[in-house]
Amino acid sequence: MIRADALVKRYGEVTALAGLSFTVPAGTVFGLLGPNGAGKSTTIKILTTLSAADGGTATVAGHDVRREPDAVRRAIGVVTQGSGCDPVATGRENLLLAGRVHGLRGRAVRSRVDELLARFGLTGAANRLVRTYSGGMRRKLDVAMGLVHRPSVLFLDEPTTGLDPQARADMWAEIARLAGQERLTVLLTTHYLEEADQLAGELLIVDRGQAVASGTPERLKSELRGDAVVVELAPDADLELAGKAIGAIPGTREVTLAGRTIRSRVDHGASAVPSVLAALERESVAVAAVTVARPALDDVYLRHTGRSFAAAEEVPA
Known part of the structure; x- marks a missing residue:
């Protein structure tokens, strides 16, 4: 469903991606795990057509991200690190706008909005301004907006950053359900070791813009x-x-x-x-x-990079 081949991206003298390659099977949660500055968000920007790679190729849902950007955008949902909600609009208004942007109209968009509000437990807050929502509620609304047009691929860039433990657990349950019951392909970036271990069926550990290890979390740990x-x-x-x-x-x-x-x-x-x-x-x-x-994922990271995950978080890549 997603294929990246030798992606390269430079910002001046800084190389954000240095030949990154991976494939994501359909209907799975695929995790990109790495510290801040590892190149995860840059990868998401390239795969979602928000940035052009300096080298390499990529396809999403069968479409080349450089030659067919419109087709890629129709096939994907994107939840970025920062909230995309309008704080002075209601939850319902945010979802209606997102649906209309994707071409939904009339009864179809209203029905889809009601369905998503119910799924994410936001029906009771649907007519409240988003600025009154908790962090967990805003994040649920972000994900709902990414799903409004029924994409085949969902990109989640650090979806639980800043959430309290209960809100994070709720989001984990919803992500697992999307992949398990709806067969949605999810590409998840995270710097939380526990999150990657819990959610990802397949995992790619990245460091300084390069792949350092890949496989299921259990297989990676069992190698130690x-x-x-x-x-x-x-x-x-x-x-x-x-x-x-x-x-x-x-x-x-x-x-x-x-x-x-x-x-x-x-x-x-x-x-x-x-x-x-x-x-x-x-x-x-x-x-x-x-x-x-x-053995834990931190040990896997340590073995392949020579530094602990916590130490890598402290030093910009």
Whole structure:
């Protein structure tokens, strides 16, 4: 349903995309996961005809985004990071306008608006000004506006940013339903690891405009053998010395250092903790905390990029 081949996009001296390629099967939720500045939103802009690539090609719903932009726009719904709702219009008025922009008229548009208001639990607030809506209600209205013309592909760019946990969970449930029951193809960009793990049937991890790993979340995590041991050092501890001490422990691998945190992989995390603590004590390295966890998407990102997801979020790509 979506195909991107070697997409390149530059903004002056900054390369936002450096040959990004992927395909999205019909009726799936496909996740683009990466930190802020990884190139996710740039990819969305190219696939939705809002920006032209400097190199490479892309098709959406069988249409070339460069040669057939009008056909692409008729086939897609788009929910951007910022709300597209008019705050001084009602929820119903926003949906009616969106429907009319897409050519719906009369009873057809009114029926579709009523259907979407009911689906997203907004019927009771339909005649209220959008500026009175909560963040979760506005986001639901954004998605409803993207669906008003019954697209075959829905682009969701960071759809839950800024939402509280309950509103985020509600949005996750609706996205899963769209793909599962309606067979809608959804391309989701996110920098929330849990969101990607929860929703995406297939996942592409991007970093600095390039693909670094792809597959189902479970397959990506299963490629990491063993457990992660994470050591948080005391403020005055010697990070390099601690890293060498942990790296010298038999069976320890993939040791990475970031800030006051040392991550390593071992076959059996619980049994490795005493050895880790003993090695650090011999070097007089003070420890603040030690945790053991099964592989997560953050570990996948760390393995392929050499830095944790949190560290990547702190530094612009």
